[in-house]
Amino acid sequence: VLYSMLVTIVFIVFYSLFGNSLFRANVEFAERRDDFQYIFAAMKCMIEFLFGDLYFQNIETGYQEGDIIGIMYWIVYFYVANFLVLRIFIALIMENFEYTEDQKIRIQIMLFQKDQIRRNDLG
Numbered sequence: 001v002l003y004s005m006l007v008t009i010v011f012i013v014f015y016s017l018f019g020n021s022l023f024r025a026n027v028e029f030a031e032r033r034d035d036f037q038y039i040f041a042a043m044k045c046m047i048e049f050l051f052g053d054l055y056f057q058n059i060e061t062g063y064q065e066g067d068i069i070g071i072m073y074w075i076v077y078f079y080v081a082n083f084l085v086l087r088i089f090i091a092l093i094m095e096n097f098e099y100t101e102d103q104k105i106r107i108q109i110m111l112f113q114k115d116q117i118r119r120n121d122l123g
Contacts, residue, residue, distance in 0.1 A: 004091050008084040012050070015077055016042035022073065049074070050081045 016039060023036035035045035099107065 004084065004088045008081070008088065011081065011084060012043060012046050015081075016046050019046070019073060022069070046077065046081075049078065050085070 020036050020039055020042045036042045
């Protein structure tokens with residue numbers, strides 16, 4: 001699960017950097033949306049787009065530019081990022097089915113005992 005989350009975060013950062021270098025010099029795009037003028041604004045835009053907030057607005061802006069690269073940029077990002085997030089949820093579900101109920105109870109007791117030992121050592 002942690003690996004999938006890390007891969008998703010790295011993908012968002014690198015795709016934001018790619019979008020920054022792709023759209024920063026485009027003056028017409030910057031007049032409509034100034035998200036890609038700075039790296040952190042680009043990452044914020046990528047996360048918003050991943051959650052579906054600005055999907056139509058971004059596709060429409062890319063279409064109005066008439067630039068196939070801009071449209072393909074958004075479509076590829078949307079599908080790949082959603083695939084990565086879906087992998088995280090599937091990993092969480094599969095991790096839950098990995099143990100039987102008895103094993104889950106034993107693991108919880110073991111973790112509780114370790115926590116009690118740690119608290120007693122610190123206290």
